[in-house]
Amino acid sequence: MRKSVFGKRALAGILAGIIAVGAFPVTAFSAKKKDDVIRLRVCNWEEYIDFGDWDEEETIDLPSADIIGVNAMWKDYEDWYYETYGKRVKVEYSSFGTNEDLYNMLTLGDEYDLVCPSEYMFMKLMDEGKLVPLSEHFYDTSDENNYYARGISPYLKNIFDRSEIGGESWSKYAAGYMWGVTGIVYNPEFVTEEEASTWKILGDPKFKRRITIKDNVRDSYFAAVGALKHDLLTDPAFTSDPEYLKKLEDEMNDVSPDTIQSVQDYLQDVKNNAYSFETESGKADMITGKVVANLQWSGDGVYTLDQADDVDFLLNYTVPVEATNVYFDGWVMLKSGIDGDADRQHAAEAFINFVSRPDNVIRNMYYVGYTSVIAGGDDPLIYEYADWNFSAEEDEEDTIEYPLGWFFTGKEDDEDYILTAPSDCMNRQLRAQYPTKEDMARSSIMVCFDNETNEKINQMWINVRCFNLMDVPVWVWILIVLAIIAGIVLYFRAKKKKVY
Amino acid sequence: MRTFRFSRKNLSIPYVIFLAVFVVIPLFVLVYYAFTDRDGHVSLRNFIGFFTDPNTLGTLFYSIVIALTTTLVCLAIAYPTAYILAKSRVKRKSAMLLVFILPMWINFSLRITALKEILTVLEENIAYYPFLNAVIGMTYDFLPFMILPIYTTISRLDPSLIEAAKDLGANDVDAFFKITLPLSVPGIVSGVAMVFLPAMTNYVVLDMLYNSTYIMGSLIGSYFAAYNWNGGSLIALILLLLICVFTYLTRNLEDEDQRAGGGALL
Numbered sequence: 001m002r003k004s005v006f007g008k009r010a011l012a013g014i015l016a017g018i019i020a021v022g023a024f025p026v027t028a029f030s031a032k033k034k035d036d037v038i039r040l041r042v043c044n045w046e047e048y049i050d051f052g053d054w055d056e057e058e059t060i061d062l063p064s065a066d067i068i069g070v071n072a073m074w075k076d077y078e079d080w081y082y083e084t085y086g087k088r089v090k091v092e093y094s095s096f097g098t099n100e101d102l103y104n105m106l107t108l109g110d111e112y113d114l115v116c117p118s119e120y121m122f123m124k125l126m127d128e129g130k131l132v133p134l135s136e137h138f139y140d141t142s143d144e145n146n147y148y149a150r151g152i153s154p155y156l157k158n159i160f161d162r163s164e165i166g167g168e169s170w171s172k173y174a175a176g177y178m179w180g181v182t183g184i185v186y187n188p189e190f191v192t193e194e195e196a197s198t199w200k201i202l203g204d205p206k207f208k209r210r211i212t213i214k215d216n217v218r219d220s221y222f223a224a225v226g227a228l229k230h231d232l233l234t235d236p237a238f239t240s241d242p243e244y245l246k247k248l249e250d251e252m253n254d255v256s257p258d259t260i261q262s263v264q265d266y267l268q269d270v271k272n273n274a275y276s277f278e279t280e281s282g283k284a285d286m287i288t289g290k291v292v293a294n295l296q297w298s299g300d301g302v303y304t305l306d307q308a309d310d311v312d313f314l315l316n317y318t319v320p321v322e323a324t325n326v327y328f329d330g331w332v333m334l335k336s337g338i339d340g341d342a343d344r345q346h347a348a349e350a351f352i353n354f355v356s357r358p359d360n361v362i363r364n365m366y367y368v369g370y371t372s373v374i375a376g377g378d379d380p381l382i383y384e385y386a387d388w389n390f391s392a393e394e395d396e397e398d399t400i401e402y403p404l405g406w407f408f409t410g411k412e413d414d415e416d417y418i419l420t421a422p423s424d425c426m427n428r429q430l431r432a433q434y435p436t437k438e439d440m441a442r443s444s445i446m447v448c449f450d451n452e453t454n455e456k457i458n459q460m461w462i463n464v465r466c467f468n469l470m471d472v473p474v475w476v477w478i479l480i481v482l483a484i485i486a487g488i489v490l491y492f493r494a495k496k497k498k499v500y
Numbered sequence: 501m502r503t504f505r506f507s508r509k510n511l512s513i514p515y516v517i518f519l520a521v522f523v524v525i526p527l528f529v530l531v532y533y534a535f536t537d538r539d540g541h542v543s544l545r546n547f548i549g550f551f552t553d554p555n556t557l558g559t560l561f562y563s564i565v566i567a568l569t570t571t572l573v574c575l576a577i578a579y580p581t582a583y584i585l586a587k588s589r590v591k592r593k594s595a596m597l598l599v600f601i602l603p604m605w606i607n608f609s610l611r612i613t614a615l616k617e618i619l620t621v622l623e624e625n626i627a628y629y630p631f632l633n634a635v636i637g638m639t640y641d642f643l644p645f646m647i648l649p650i651y652t653t654i655s656r657l658d659p660s661l662i663e664a665a666k667d668l669g670a671n672d673v674d675a676f677f678k679i680t681l682p683l684s685v686p687g688i689v690s691g692v693a694m695v696f697l698p699a700m701t702n703y704v705v706l707d708m709l710y711n712s713t714y715i716m717g718s719l720i721g722s723y724f725a726a727y728n729w730n731g732g733s734l735i736a737l738i739l740l741l742l743i744c745v746f747t748y749l750t751r752n753l754e755d756e757d758q759r760a761g762g763g764a765l766l
Contacts, residue, residue: 209628215707271712274712275710277710278710290620466714467714469554469557470558
């Protein structure tokens with residue numbers, strides 16, 4: 001019986017060993033941490049926060065302050081939290097690749113306290129009751145550490161307040177981080193601004209094989225709806241309707257069977273017209289000149305234009321006339337992670353506030369390239385940063401006024417917030433970073449569809465991408481039948497031959 | 501504590517654990533998902549859905565045609581190459597073989613990116629012809645997997661068989677078709693097995709080449725991205741069954757010894 005004894009005991013021993021080794025640090029730490037260190041698990045998009053380590057000469061020299069990222073943002077947060085609240089917090093920072101990946105990670109049981117998905121994903125999480133509401137204190141503007149409540153752009157705050165799912169407004173659960181709109185990056189040498197200013201460019205045969213679109217059903221759907229409903233959406237009677245905003249949102253989120261079908265047909269044309277469906281490569285292909293236009297998120301648009309400028313290649317950016325998809329990434333706290341722990345929730349909310357502190361906002365914006373939802377409130381720093389980035393040189397003569405009051409104070413023509421920018425700014429980084437108020441007037445969120453609708457839309461996408469069996473020509477079928485017959489005949493002949 | 505003995509039974513323990521955790525259990529999970537719906541009820545919905553939708557069926561058809569074409573093209577290139585390599589009298593045969601294995605040592609994403617650049621230099625973006633594009637990409641990626649097993653088989657053939665054939669009056673062509681070719685079938689079968697299935701599923705190659713028409717692998721990916729584990733699992737299961745059928749049909753053509761040889765070289 002030697003063998004069996006060895007087998008069982010050794011196996012048990014090995015298993016026990018593995019379990020002990022695996023469990024030891026966890027139990028040891030969690031026992032200790034419960035007392036004095038709060039553990040905060042944050043999961044964000046890849047490369048979506050300042051990792052620090054800037055060169056000295058990268059310092060952003062603003063009138064009110066010099067900004068430089070030395071440490072990673074979450075390390076600075078740990079120090080700040082200790083100084084402010086007298087408690088130690090340890091941030092475990094990790095990242096995800098797509099909203100769907102994050103959702104799958106959560107489904108598989110990964111635990112996080114604070115995550116930063118896009119709006120449709122936090123809507124889904126809200127709808128499924130997986131989130132912890134933000135505390136009342138979080139919105140208390142009298143606490144000067146509440147940088148989020150004090151600093152968020154009134155315009156965007158309004159969107160967060162009025163957008164709902166399941167009868168609850170976003171603001172109850174989600175705090176915005178970065179935002180943007182969808183637009184078109186184009187090469188002015190080949191594409192006029194007018195041509196690029198409509199979603200119809202995606203199906204325009206003039207740019208056959210010279211245009212890319214996102215490999216992503218939501219963005220493609222929105223663009224296709226925009227192109228299909230071009231006439232309605234640009235009709236003055238429609239745009240001047242008192243209920244315009246509401247109606248626009250309904251039109252852009254139209255998922256009636258007819259619309260889904262026509263979107264499918266349209267995207268099939270786009271598939272034959274476009275150079276590619278891309279997720280990352282579109283930026284590089286614009287800069288190398290392989291394609292002349294691509295559907296782009298505004299933050300990536302800024303990046304693409306910056307990269308092109310570095311090699312003296314002129315690219316432009318514009319927002320289509322029909323409508324644009326305004327999207328957000330927002331911080332939400334998960335029930336599964338917070339687990340009723342008041343200290344941890346406090347630390348999570350403080351984290352949101354810390355990344356919303358104007359100097360940190362600038363660090364993140366500089367590092368990431370996207371636009372923060374934070375306008376800064378009383379603090380002029382963020383406007384100074386916009387000014388530092390985009391305003392015209394003093395000796396420049398050809399300038400225009402670019403009002404940003406809508407974003408910073410909610411007053412559209414606020415005189416204190418009018419940038420004097422070079423006259424080409426309308427097609428450049430400035431418009432991608434801070435769209436005009438006219439762009440925003442025709443912006444619509446894209447809602448989170450229910451499971452059934454999602455299934456239909458995903459099926460539509462699969463139909464667009466798949467090869468349809470009905471497209472197989474008759475002669476191919478005949479050929480296949482002949483080949484099978486030939487195969488069978490050959491098989492039997494070979495069998496017969498083997499007799500000798 | 502008794503001393504550890506290097507018996508067969510003990511040595512197999514790590515592999516048995518590996519097999520259970522990474523092969524057997526996942527297989528059960530796969531079958532479970534394939535035949536249940538979103539709420540976990542047993543259902544044939546995925547199954548019926550797949551076989552009644554012209555788009556998914558079309559993708560199966562399309563993938564098989566791509567895989568077949570890729571396999572044939574690979575075979576057409578690989579067989580002569582392997583034959584020449586194996587028969588050549590060059591002293592440094594291994595150096596020549598290296599030329600063909602070398603691409604396998606370069607990261608495939610780099611290779612495919614390079615291929616993409618070459619294809620775009622041809623002005624017409626070949627991705628516009630999804631089928632041609634797929635075949636080129638797959639062939640480029642999988643060719644070495646076809647060359648090696650065939651090379652191994654041919655180089656191990658006993659030269660005396662051919663000498664005997666010639667003594668009995670066969671010319672070179674006869675000797676090739678009656679001796680070398682039939683005896684190299686096991687190598688061909690191994691090669692085909694290594695090229696055919698990956699060519700049906702390796703959608704990363706197509707993505708990187710901007711190919712926007714789905715194959716079976718991309719379909720799995722898109723189902724998973726939409727949290728549809730069930731649909732994706734079913735497709736994986738269909739692929740698994742396809743490969744089982746293939747293995748069953750070719751079971752007499754392969755001999756264990758040759759396979760082991762090919763595997764060791766790889």
